[in-house]
Amino acid sequence: MSAGEIFLGIFAGVQVTLAVALYALLFAVPFALIFGILQYLSRGYARFAVTAAIEFWRSSSAIVLLFVFFYVLPFVGLPLGPYTVAAMVLGLNMGGYGSQVVRGALAALDRGQLEAARALGMSRFQALVTVELPQAFRQMLPTFINELVELIKLTALVSLITLADPTFRAKQIFQITYQPAVIYTCLLLIYFMLGYPIARVGKRLERRFAKASVVPK
Amino acid sequence: MKFDFAFALSILPELTRASFLALAIALVSSLLASVLGFLLELTRRTGPVADHAITFAIDSVRVTPLIVQLYFVFFVLPYWGIVLPALVVGIGCLTIHYSSYLAEVFKAGLDAIPRELLDAAKALGLRPWLTNLLIILPLVLRNSIPAMGNYFLSILKATPYLSLIAVNELLGTAFEFASDTFRYYEPFAILGAFFLGYSLLIAAAVRRVERYFMRSLGQMRR
Numbered sequence: 001m002s003a004g005e006i007f008l009g010i011f012a013g014v015q016v017t018l019a020v021a022l023y024a025l026l027f028a029v030p031f032a033l034i035f036g037i038l039q040y041l042s043r044g045y046a047r048f049a050v051t052a053a054i055e056f057w058r059s060s061s062a063i064v065l066l067f068v069f070f071y072v073l074p075f076v077g078l079p080l081g082p083y084t085v086a087a088m089v090l091g092l093n094m095g096g097y098g099s100q101v102v103r104g105a106l107a108a109l110d111r112g113q114l115e116a117a118r119a120l121g122m123s124r125f126q127a128l129v130t131v132e133l134p135q136a137f138r139q140m141l142p143t144f145i146n147e148l149v150e151l152i153k154l155t156a157l158v159s160l161i162t163l164a165d166p167t168f169r170a171k172q173i174f175q176i177t178y179q180p181a182v183i184y185t186c187l188l189l190i191y192f193m194l195g196y197p198i199a200r201v202g203k204r205l206e207r208r209f210a211k212a213s214v215v216p217k
Numbered sequence: 218m219k220f221d222f223a224f225a226l227s228i229l230p231e232l233t234r235a236s237f238l239a240l241a242i243a244l245v246s247s248l249l250a251s252v253l254g255f256l257l258e259l260t261r262r263t264g265p266v267a268d269h270a271i272t273f274a275i276d277s278v279r280v281t282p283l284i285v286q287l288y289f290v291f292f293v294l295p296y297w298g299i300v301l302p303a304l305v306v307g308i309g310c311l312t313i314h315y316s317s318y319l320a321e322v323f324k325a326g327l328d329a330i331p332r333e334l335l336d337a338a339k340a341l342g343l344r345p346w347l348t349n350l351l352i353i354l355p356l357v358l359r360n361s362i363p364a365m366g367n368y369f370l371s372i373l374k375a376t377p378y379l380s381l382i383a384v385n386e387l388l389g390t391a392f393e394f395a396s397d398t399f400r401y402y403e404p405f406a407i408l409g410a411f412f413l414g415y416s417l418l419i420a421a422a423v424r425r426v427e428r429y430f431m432r433s434l435g436q437m438r439r
Contacts, residue, residue, distance in 0.1 A: 059416060061374040064388060064408065072401040149280055156282035160381075167285060180292040188281050188289060195280030 001177050007186045009173055013166035014190065020086050020155045020163065021148075027091025028098055028151070031057075035095070036102025037128070058096025063157055065089045070161040086158040094151050098144065105139035106132055138209055145202035149195045156191070166190050225403040228394050232404065235390035236411040242304070242386065243373040243415075246311035250372065251365065253312060254319030255357070258327060259349065261320070271320075278317040284378055286310050291382045307379035311372055318368055326360035327353065359430040366423030370416055387411060 001009075038050045057065075069085045080088075109132055117127035159168035170187040174180060261271040278286075287310050294301060301309075330353065338348040380389030391404035 059370075059374075059413075060409075061377050061388075061412065063377045064412070067388070067392070068405055071395075072405055075399075075401050153280070153282040156284050159284075167282070167288075170285075170288070174292065180296045184285070184289040184293050187285050191281040191285060192277060196276065199276055199280050 001173070001179070003182050003186070006173055006177075006179070006182055007189075010166045010169045010183070010186050011190055013164055013169040014194070016158070016163050016165040016168075017152065017155045017194070020083065020090065020158050020165070021151050023083065023087035024091035024094065024151060024155075027088055028095040031092055031095030032098025032102055036099035037106070039099060040103045040106045041124075041128075054096050054099050056096075057092040058100070060093070062090060062093045062154055063160070065093065066157055066161055082158065082161045082163050085161060086155070086163060090151065090154050090157070094147060094154070097150070098147055101140050101143045101147070102136070105136035108139065109135055142202050142206040142209060145198060145205060149199050149202070152194050152198070153191070220402055220406070221400065224398070224400060225407060228404060229407065231394075232387065232390055232407050232411070235385060235387045236415070238384075239373070239376040239386040239411075240415055242308060242311070242376050242379065242384075243369070243419075246308050246315065247369045247372050249308070249312040250315040250319055250368075253316035255323050255354075257316060257320040258323040261324075262327075275317040275320055278314060283310065283314045283375060284381060286314060287378060287382055303379070303382045303384045306382060307384050311375060311379075314375075315368055315372055318371075319365065322361050322364040322368065323357055325364075326357040329360050330356050355430075362423065362427045362430060366420065366427070369419055369423065373415060373419060374412070 035050060035054050039047060039054065042050055066085065066089050069080065069089055070082065073080060113131055113135065114127055117131040118124070122130070155165060156167045159165050159171065162168075164172075166187055170183050174183050177183075257271055257275065261268050287307065290306050290310055291303065294306075334352055334356070335348065338352050343351070376386050377388035379386050380392070383389070387408050391408045394404040395401045
């Protein structure tokens with residue numbers, strides 16, 4: 001096989017990468033927002049319960065979670081398809097990280113913002129939605145974009161649960177034609193092409209928001 | 218399927234051995250990645266060419282998956298005639314991958330050092346390497362330890378990746394037992410317990426070191 005054929009053969013798997021990443025975002029974004037806000041607002045036992053749920057998904061190794069959900073759960077009578085497992089595990093794993101970004105951004109706001117909103121007669125909910133969240137979103141955006149790169153990297157793990165993403169295809173082509181140097185260089189190049197532009201956007205936003213946030217505290 | 222204590226007990230010694238290996242891999246990689254990350258960051262500050270070259274290298278390593286890097290090194294080096302043990306490949310990849318993250322951590326830690334301290338060191342006639350060792354390193358460590366701790370935990374959680382290149386760490390060993398006996402509960406319950414235990418251990422150690430640095434450097438901050 002020529003280098004071009006190998007590259008295209010591996011590249012065909014990118015649609016799986018993008019599909020898994022997209023489905024995972026359907027889990028990650030709601031989880032990050034809901035649990036991040038809940039952790040920010042709750043106190044006492046409620047907070048402990050929220051933190052436990054976040055930590056289960058955040059602190060476990062994604063590869064271990066994938067294996068357990070894909071290979072072990074069928075033994076307990078709960079067979080899930082590879083796409084479902086991949087989207088759920090990777091999504092909630094990333095969502096766990098994201099929730100900490102949400103909570104951190106909310107907690108970093110000046111307390112005066114909330115106090116002023118409440119003094120103007122807003123309810124706690126109104127203050128959260130109209131005053132705190134819009135400001136926190138600015139803080140979160142660059143970090144979320146960087147997390148997107150992490151998510152794309154994590155999708156390489158789905159090759160282990162039978163999905164034909166670029167990593168899976170590279171392994172297959174490797175077994176047919178023994179050309180590891182070309183194959184794995186192409187594979188690295190494909191992930192670089194996917195991730196590097198997003199990382200650049202994240203860096204640029206980071207710099208812009210760092211400059212914009214000179215509001216006196 | 219019920220939890221079988223006798224079976225769990227019978228596989229415990231082997232899993233304990235595997236868990237020690239995982240912990241050792243994590244500790245060695247954390248240490249090497251910290252050193253390499255710090256050196257990368259120091260080199261990056263020597264000039265614009267070094268800055269651009271190293272930043273590009275760091276970003277390239279950061280945006281590609283660790284599992285692909287592992288496959289690359291594990292399959293391509295032997296093709297070129299360089300045969301390394303899987304353990305060395307694994308530790309090497311973890312080190313390089315996470316040094317790219319730690320370099321960014323050290324960058325933030327270095328940027329946070331007040332300029333006056335460096336000027337004072339220069340005025341006292343300290344040589345550059347002594348300034349690095351005595352002034353910059355302790356301050357950077359103090360600034361960076363919480364973030365470093367997070368990456369040390371990430372490294373521990375990344376050790377199961379090495380099972381893919383046939384290093385017999387926890388996940389590989391647990392899976393071997395599971396596929397031999399078709400009993401999945403016990404190996405994976407024990408695996409989870411080990412990871413939880415070691416994570417808490419590392420987190421506690423990082424907090425202690427953090428407090429030590431805060432106390433010993435605390436009086437300087439006035």
